[in-house]
Amino acid sequence: MDKKDSVLKLWRECFDDTDQYVDMFFSEVYRDEDALVLEEEGRIVSSMMLQRYTMNFHGVTSSVSYVCGAATAKSLRGHGYMRRLMGHALRESYRRGDILCTLIPAGEWLYHYYGHMGFSPVFYMDKERYTSAHKFRSTGVYSRYYDLSGVEAYGFFNRIMESRPCAVQHTRRQYDEILMDNSADAGAVIALADSHGSPVAMAFAVPDADEVVVKDVLAVDGDSRAAVLAEVLREFAGCPMTVYGYYDAVRDNDNCVVRGMARVVNVEKCLSVIAGRYTDMKLSIRVNDAEIDENNGVYTLADGKCMRNDEYGGELDYDIDVEVFTSIIFGNDVTRRLLDFPAERPFISLMLD
Incomplete structure (x- = not known):
């Protein structure tokens, strides 16, 4: 059984999608190069798709990845296979040159699960209801x-x-x-x-x-x-109708609900974009990342540039892990005002979820 057939078999076992949707996805959307798998004794026990997208981030078109179809064989759950595969996906996203890995959890409990891997609930939408x-x-x-x-x-x-x-x-x-x-x-x-x-x-x-x-x-x-x-x-x-509307911070209200999660996978690239846009910003920050070793270090922003400086011995503005870092980078206007940081709330929609 080839890779595509193995992923398809696991998908059918784990998800309740219609045959029409599954046929469409695996004939038109699926790409072998986007499918990540974990094997044990010659059998694929866990799989996911790491799809390629872009985001307009502070005026720069940046590559991001999107995780979908994350699945583990029902009889083998609870052994940490998905945790291992997600770690591989984050490192692959870094290798591709992405600044961000994104996903839309299939259930409320998964927000807590993905939070352990540095993901933060930063995507919001306005949820409107009409009779x-x-x-x-x-x-x-x-x-x-x-x-x-x-x-x-x-x-x-x-x-x-x-x-x-x-x-x-x-x-x-x-x-x-x-x-x-x-x-x-x-x-x-x-x-x-x-x-x-x-x-x-x-x-x-x-x-x-x-x-x-x-x-x-x-x-x-x-x-x-x-x-x-x-x-x-x-x-x-x-x-009746429910509308998933574009999140607008100016008219932020009680209808605003969480839509998805993101995780910065390349700290230096992310901060370089921000430094280039806000050339007067001066900042020293240490980031700790348990999954991507290359992100661990101290970064200084000055004169429109971001420099990696692990020998830095001065005072730090922030000493945080990658989940908090993501929350700050993609915070709302409250974050922007309180921290005096150019936070920008992201938006995600129409992801075939």
């Missing part, structure tokens, strides 16, 4: 836009995604995979065009039990956003 009778008000004139696989549709999608600071981005191929994923979930991607026929709003909606969930909504303004959400309610008539 089936909700009235969305809009004043513009819009029409349905159907050419979702065309160049213009992806251009609109990519433009809105890139306008979001510190957001995980999707290539054209990944956008196409999102469309296939949505279809496999019996969902609908609903888009609207303006009077010139150009796309101005797009919502990724899937049915879930007795409601419809909008996994992300992209729009040029509030009016077109309201219009496309009204169209979702018409498409899924009689269903």
Whole structure:
């Protein structure tokens, strides 16, 4: 049995995904080079996908990895196999040149589990709930836009995604995979065009039990956003709707909920980006990382550069482990003000989870 077949067999054993979704994932998304496995006595006992993405981090396009499909054979759980495989994934992410490893835990208890490996819950979203009778008000004139696989549709999608600071981005191929994923979930991607026929709003909606969930909504303004959400309610008539909205620190409120976790895998690269953006910053920081030895050390930021200086004997601004470091780097506006540090809250969506 080859690698792909072994990962597929373990996936089917561990997850309750539909045959349509599994067939789509392993025919269109799966890549051997992204599959990490742990073997015992010639058998794959644990596996995961370490997928490649980018993020616009402080104005710089940086590579990040995304963990999905983390699975261990049911009869072999509790022996630390996933812990070992995750350690390998973090080191592989570092080797690739990523600044960050990301994931969306499948259950609440996993936030605690991944926290032991340096992951921090830094991805948030606005969770909006509407009844089936909700009235969305809009004043513009819009029409349905159907050419979702065309160049213009992806251009609109990519433009809105890139306008979001510190957001995980999707290539054209990944956008196409999102469309296939949505279809496999019996969902609908609903888009609207303006009077010139150009796309101005797009919502990724899937049915879930007795409601419809909008996994992300992209729009040029509030009016077109309201219009496309009204169209979702018409498409899924009689269903209440939950919208996973873009996290906006300016309108941070009680609807803000955790969406996923991240872990810095290359401290020096991460701090170098920040130093280059905030050239007046002066900082001395020691980071401790139990998984990636290369990250252990003292870093000084000055004159727009980050220098590794393990012989540094001066006063430290921070002496922290990688989980706290990640929390500070990707904190919200409260973190920014209290610590006087250019924290930036990241956003993640449409990850085929």
